[in-house]
Amino acid sequence: MRTWELLSLSFLMLSSSFVHASGALVSSCDKIPSGYSGKVFKIKTDYLAETSNKKRPWEYISFKEEPQKYAYTILKYIYDGNIDCDFDLHCNKVANWYHAPWMHYGINGREFVNGLTRERSFKPGELHNDQKSMLQNWAISIVNEQGSYTYGQVWKDINNPDITKGEFLDGTVNAKLVFTEATEDDIPTLKNSITWTGYINQSEKGTPKVFKQLRLFQIDFLVKDKRSEETGWVAGTFIYDCTINNKNPWFNMKLVGVAWGNDPNYFRADYIIGKRLLECWINPDVMKGSLGYLGRLNGPIDNKKSSCLSCHSTAQYPEKSPSVPSEQSTEGEIKYWFRNLKEESFDEGALNFDYSKQLSHGIRNYYSAKEENDSIGCNDFNYKRYH
Template identity: 40%
Template sequence: MLFASVRMLPASKAMISFGVATVAAAIVLTAHGQTIAQPTEKNCDTPTTPFCDALMKPIAGWSGHIFKLAQNYPSTAPTDAQPWRKLNPYTEPGQYLQSVLEYFYEGNIRSSVEDSFDPALNSVRGWYNAPWQDHGVNGREFVHGLTRERTSLSQELDPKQTLQWSNYAVGFYNAPGGVTIGKVWAKHGDPNPDLADMPEGTVAAKLLFTTAPVDQVPYLAGSPEWQAYVYTGVGDPRLHPLNIRSIQKVRLLQIDIAVKDSRAKETGWIFGTFIYGGGPGHASDPAVTGWRNVFPVGVMWGNDPDYPSTGQLKQTWLNPDVHMSHVGYQGRLNGPVDNPNSSCMSCHSTAELPQGQMVPSGSDDVARWFRNIPSGEPFDSGRKPLDYSLQLEVGLVNFLQTHPDIFPTSMPAAQVKQVHNDKNKPLSRAGVQ
């Protein structure tokens, strides 16, 4: 579902010295075995410097918005309103989810669409980004920090959709989540995944945008649009070397929410998702436009591990007024961008080190992916749990693959070696973060 980049491996790196400056050249292998160097200034992401903002510098002549990683992580979370605490997530799921959305919107919606959701401009509360998403072909672009997500296949977004379209996203954590991110990454050159325990009241939120035009997805009419430095086509650019980046318009499609709430006894987390315009065939109120023209798809607090495949789900609520082209496996919750063979909670329960398999395939025992895994327990026995945070997982894996000579003191050498070896695996299927 949310809060991580598509699990695909970063391009290999070569370090090139130019006088006193060091430049990292991402080496992208073309279909003919040739290489294309894409230099990016690397005076960041070192043990003694701030984390990088994006994969690349702004293009020459760019005068628009520029993404700056919100990385002034607090040591303690200030007292803050938690309006969802007044609502019962089991009996009032729609109201619960809406209250969290309003909390996320406060101070983030601005008169300028391009300036909206810039944490530096929010005077109500702090929001923070997870570091180390600036690597590989899916890495953060420079305008809004968007990472490449799962590609939407034809008719996955709308019956009128005849082509595939790319999707991009950026994730945020409130102060409680920011405290944990700061603890994990306190030593920039030696992160500590043992500290990946999100406290009560953590909110993670993610904005997902699509390159799909309105004539392919009609309910996107009036959707907030951002400029972004994204790929001109779909598919893995390592396999399609002519798929290069340019400045394009992307449209808000989906908003994902996750809340650490101990009242959710099954997992300790509550997940929800919204769709812009209400989805296919939805009659929107013409007076409601822009960021607020979103509708809840549903809420889930567990994976319904004993579900017999028919009948009513007990740990998922789906909004009866929204009719999606697809949701998740056997009717569990997922957003329009997400893999229909999974669910929000299933995907995020796999957050761990070494990185596991996000979505079942082939002869896998599907039931393994639909267990209720309590916060603090790993998906695979013996691995380090990352408390449902795929943003932390992707960042830590990027760090370890980029520094094969650095073994963080918090991880056994055998586990680090496995993370290093993962980069030699075949390309993974594009199931969302």
């Protein structure tokens, strides 16, 4: 590590205003191709060490009575200062947002251009009958100041994360931007979408990595909102839709829905007779095939046997249960994934991470690397450190 890098790291660790996370030393495990001179992702982890009492623009908007107003207020909050700098968090002069540490690790870890991690792929025929191959989806997640406080408490000791500190503060906002290698031939409404370059797998099988153009397809949010008696959280999903026809493509995001609970008493018999879900609002203009289990809120790239909140409710350490029930699960077993959990673990004997998959995955990655005696988290040492 160069001298200025050591000085920078020492300053951050000694600062009384901020804490610094071990995984923040590595932004990506990718080896940058020779001659590359473009954008390089830098993780931002100067988390707040003190809580903030800032007013939140959505706190007097009812997510049950005015779900659309609530969701678009959150989207504007996420955009503030970020779309002007293409979500380079270091350049945002209006608001502070942060990345989770230890998402660089593993075969799905952050690529080096935009910090995208690999998501579930579209299966052949999932988008339309002419789709013959798997299509990759990659995403980046960010958290606001309130959420960064919890990251900082967990990672205060850079060599010994405190996994008992995983409860988030009211007002925490997590946002995820999902990009796809699908084109407008695959999804006509992707026309003129925001494009990023990703250093992603050449094919579904994995290596080698190549540069590919990706299009913004989906934006998800999770808000810790104490008014949600069911889970303590409110989830929302948007998809890109060029027919909105705004000159600025960032504002061509169509709301899929908002959810504040898992509807734990709603299953197939209710769905068959057309009973209404009670703990979410779904946009009636959205195709039902893109939703989650029995019409619950999900994004098109997400597993259809799940929902936004049910998936995130599995955030814990150790990660005993998968994010979604297996294909062979009975309805009785599936019900386990649709409980309304509020600050409690999905499984007995695990520590709750309060609906944060970024936190649970990061902790899992950290301990996996530790078991491999690889403190950096790039076990083939095919990496470069970025500050």
